Amino acid sequence: MTKDTANKINNFLKFTSDLILDFSERDFSLVANSKCASAALYSLKVGGKRLRPALVLASAIAFSNEDINADWHKKNFRLKTQSGEEIEAKDIIAVASAFEYIHTYSLIHDDLPVMDNDSLRRGRLSCHIKFGVPIAVTAGIYLILKAFSALNKTELKRRRAVIEILRRASGIDGMVMGQALDILGEKRGVSSDELVMIHEHKTAALIQGAILAGAVVMDASSDEVKLLEKVGQSAGLAFQIVDDILDVESTSLLMGKPVGADSAKGKSTYPAIIGLEESKKKACGLIEESFNGLNKLGKENTILFSLISYVLKREN
Numbered sequence: 218m219t220k221d222t223a224n225k226i227n228n229f230l231k232f233t234s235d236l237i238l239d240f241s242e243r244d245f246s247l248v249a250n251s252k253c254a255s256a257a258l259y260s261l262k263v264g265g266k267r268l269r270p271a272l273v274l275a276s277a278i279a280f281s282n283e284d285i286n287a288d289w290h291k292k293n294f295r296l297k298t299q300s301g302e303e304i305e306a307k308d309i310i311a312v313a314s315a316f317e318y319i320h321t322y323s324l325i326h327d328d329l330p331v332m333d334n335d336s337l338r339r340g341r342l343s344c345h346i347k348f349g350v351p352i353a354v355t356a357g358i359y360l361i362l363k364a365f366s367a368l369n370k371t372e373l374k375r376r377r378a379v380i381e382i383l384r385r386a387s388g389i390d391g392m393v394m395g396q397a398l399d400i401l402g403e404k405r406g407v408s409s410d411e412l413v414m415i416h417e418h419k420t421a422a423l424i425q426g427a428i429l430a431g432a433v434v435m436d437a438s439s440d441e442v443k444l445l446e447k448v449g450q451s452a453g454l455a456f457q458i459v460d461d462i463l464d465v466e467s468t469s470l471l472m473g474k475p476v477g478a479d480s481a482k483g484k485s486t487y488p489a490i491i492g493l494e495e496s497k498k499k500a501c502g503l504i505e506e507s508f509n510g511l512n513k514l515g516k517e518n519t520i521l522f523s524l525i526s527y528v529l530k531r532e533n
């Protein structure tokens with residue numbers, strides 16, 4: 218990756234982070250004195266790469282009727298859908314934020330003592346260590362409800378479709394199912410096919426949903442959505458394989474959470490099942506598949522393409 222591309226990606230992630238933090242500060246302001254909202258905001262604010270909301274924005278930009286070099290890098294940008302309708306920044310930012318709310322809830326609940334029992338997240342104390350388990354549980358539930366109410370408040374023509382994408386990606390057809398399969402498989406160990414199934418649901422579904430939501434807001438056609446489903450699924454699976462690899466190769470300082478935790482807990486991971494080198498090859502192959510899909514869609518010269526390359530190059 219060139220230095221130029223790396224800078225472009227980092228700037229875009231920072232741009233996304235600023236937008237969603239600004240949105241969530243206002244979104245939570247009415248309940249700012251509630252412990253539950255404070256805990257939710259704490260977990261949102263402590264950091265994170267902001268990949269999912271960045272994918273929503275990047276996909277919306279890729280499928281908009283904009284010149285790809287247009288100056289959308291400002292707070293009140295507007296994007297035109299493929300049918301020429303203008304979409305306001307606030308509505309796209311609401312969609313991006315909803316994905317980050319759901320992702321943050323999943324991290325809060327994943328860290329709980331009854332799940333992974335991790336006390337560090339994003340380089341800071343996990344939500345339940347800082348606020349106690351009952352507040353952390355309610356903060357997670359609060360984030361789920363806020364995500365769907367943020368989508369519901371948008372004036373998007375495709376609002377219902379976007380709500381359905383997030384519901385499918387995060388619920389029993391997606392992330393929740395993946396997490397449940399992961400927990401059930403922990404004790405007995407899983408086959409490589411089962412591991413693909415777990416990763417595709419636990420992690421890839423939300424990443425895929427973020428890419429689909431941005432495109433659907435911009436009126437992507439059903440053929441485009443079909444191709445994008447594969448793009449998102451491959452990128453999402455690659456993301457989790459890289460996560461498994463980083464758990465072996467990275468440091469706790471870089472990751473902002475304990476490393477080596479997967480093998481210590483006897484979790485089934487790609488490196489444990491097929492080895493480190495094969496895992497790296499698998500992740501590269503999946504990103505190639507994603508790129509092929511984007512090429513077919515004529516989206517090779519976009520920030521969406523660059524963000525997908527970041528899945529492979531990320532260091533934390």
Ligand code: GRG
Pocket residue numbers: 264265266267268320322323324326327339392393394396397419420457460533
């Ligand atoms: C109770 C069955 C049940 C489900 C609840 C807790 C939960 C739902 C799901 C857990 C899903 C989960 C934690 C998946 C892991 C995905 C993953 C690799 C997260 C790390 O994402 P990053 O690296 O994190 O993007 P940052 O901090 O950068 O945002």
